[in-house]
Amino acid sequence: MSRGFDVTVVGSGIVGLGAAYAAAKRGLSVVVVDRTSEPIGASIRNFGHLCFTPQTGDARRYGVLARELWLQLATDAGFWLRETGTVVVARHDDELALLDAARRSPLGEADRLPVGEEIRMLDAAEVADRTPVRHGVAAGGAFLAADLQTDPRSAVAAIIRRLQSIGVEFRMRTAVGRVRSGVVETSRGDIATGLVVVAVNHDIDQLLPDAAEENAVERCALDMLRVDAPLPRPLGAPLLTGWSLIRYRGFAGLSEASAVRERLHGERPDLAAIDLNQMFTQLPDGSLLVGDTHWRGVTVSPFQSEAAVNLMLAEAERLLDVGPLRVRERWQGVYAAAPNEFLVERPQPGVLAIAATTGIGMTTGLGLAEHHLALELDAVSARTPSKGLR
Numbered sequence: 001m002s003r004g005f006d007v008t009v010v011g012s013g014i015v016g017l018g019a020a021y022a023a024a025k026r027g028l029s030v031v032v033v034d035r036t037s038e039p040i041g042a043s044i045r046n047f048g049h050l051c052f053t054p055q056t057g058d059a060r061r062y063g064v065l066a067r068e069l070w071l072q073l074a075t076d077a078g079f080w081l082r083e084t085g086t087v088v089v090a091r092h093d094d095e096l097a098l099l100d101a102a103r104r105s106p107l108g109e110a111d112r113l114p115v116g117e118e119i120r121m122l123d124a125a126e127v128a129d130r131t132p133v134r135h136g137v138a139a140g141g142a143f144l145a146a147d148l149q150t151d152p153r154s155a156v157a158a159i160i161r162r163l164q165s166i167g168v169e170f171r172m173r174t175a176v177g178r179v180r181s182g183v184v185e186t187s188r189g190d191i192a193t194g195l196v197v198v199a200v201n202h203d204i205d206q207l208l209p210d211a212a213e214e215n216a217v218e219r220c221a222l223d224m225l226r227v228d229a230p231l232p233r234p235l236g237a238p239l240l241t242g243w244s245l246i247r248y249r250g251f252a253g254l255s256e257a258s259a260v261r262e263r264l265h266g267e268r269p270d271l272a273a274i275d276l277n278q279m280f281t282q283l284p285d286g287s288l289l290v291g292d293t294h295w296r297g298v299t300v301s302p303f304q305s306e307a308a309v310n311l312m313l314a315e316a317e318r319l320l321d322v323g324p325l326r327v328r329e330r331w332q333g334v335y336a337a338a339p340n341e342f343l344v345e346r347p348q349p350g351v352l353a354i355a356a357t358t359g360i361g362m363t364t365g366l367g368l369a370e371h372h373l374a375l376e377l378d379a380v381s382a383r384t385p386s387k388g389l390r
């Protein structure tokens with residue numbers, strides 16, 4: 001049995017890193033175990049869009065917390081993170097009506113984001129000023145002021161370096177086969193531990209199959225592209241469209257969303273069939289991340305459809321003021337999907353499993369981890385103020 005740690009985290013994606021950060025900040029000894037040699041999961045495959053504004057309920061609560069943590073970590077770890085906000089381009093009056101309804105929705109004081117006006121309506125000229133869409137495409141839109149953007153590839157690596165610098169140990173290329181109270185069984189031997197945090201995204205069905213089944217966790221696979229885009233000027237902020245409005249709960253849960261959904265699905269059954277979320281972020285080198293499709297199942301096909309990719313490219317060229325896009329990279333990303341937005345389970349004493357079970361883990365994951373680690377750890381330290389967890 002390896003020497004013990006107060007906290008053992010399984011998974012080095014953003015949720016696991018958030019758990020490690022929460023425990024290390026509280027002065028506890030922490031080890032993070034991952035089967036890969038470096039993180040290559042959803043946390044490096046996403047848009048880096050930290051989209052707090054359209055979150056509701058727990059997602060909003062975790063998002064508010066995560067926003068502070070992202071800003072703090074970016075300063076401490078020195079990675080690229082911008083207070084860009086988000087631009088939403090509306091191409092139809094029903095999309096404008098939905099945005100305006102969201103703007104007018106009441107929010108609890110505790111859940112407010114630290115900006116004056118969370119959603120600011122834009123007219124067509126203002127959209128065109130802020131983002132390089134084709135002339136005449138926008139009917140108007142909105143600016144979501146509190147949202148942030150990062151580059152997931154460099155952010156995750158920088159957070160790991162930061163955690164190492166404050167004493168967190170990483171055991172990579174080490175698969176976890178089983179977790180139980182006080183012990184994590186790995187391919188390199190057992191680790192004795194106070195608390196186990198399981199943060200393995202969709203692979204929860206391999207480690208804790210009962211928890212996965214009780215929460216109806218499936219996989220959702222997304223096709224993503226990184227393209228060279230000769231735009232007349234930078235994107236300025238992540239760009240969402242009507243297809244995004246019928247996804248994020250803060251918009252999709254409003255009655256005005258039905259008209260948007262019905263029209264988009266009626267007009268474009270081909271895009272509805274690939275479950276498109278037409279959205280874009282721009283990396284510091286100018287390349288654009290273009291997304292994305294959604295394919296769901298307990299098992300998802302690894303074979304990416306070129307027809308779906310061609311649709312995404314054609315739609316990007318219809319929206320953006322840009323010549324032909326040249327694909328630089330393409331990849332599939334997978335996240336856990338379930339009817340609820342989060343999975344939080346305590347299958348045994350001292351074992352906590354947490355996951356974002358929809359595509360908002362970059363936005364909320366740090367807050368999800370901080371919230372639940374605080375519940376676990378602050379209760380213990382209140383009982384035994386001078387000791388760790390072992």
Ligand SMILES: Cc1cc2nc3c(=O)[nH]c(=O)nc-3n(C[C@H](O)[C@H](O)[C@H](O)COP(=O)(O)OP(=O)(O)OC[C@H]3O[C@@H](n4cnc5c(N)ncnc54)[C@H](O)[C@@H]3O)c2cc1C
Binds near residue numbers: 040047
């Ligand atoms: C294409 C795509 C785009 C997205 N865009 C956004 C976005 O813009 N904004 C947003 O908020 N969210 C977005 N998301 C969602 C977000 O990326 C995920 O919700 C989040 O990254 C999940 O983090 P995680 O730490 O749970 O998982 P992961 O990053 O997948 O990490 C899980 C880790 O667990 C490890 N692991 C699994 N099983 C074991 C085991 N048995 N032993 C050891 N290690 C194990 C894996 O190797 C992996 O490193 C997107 C997701 C995808 C796929």
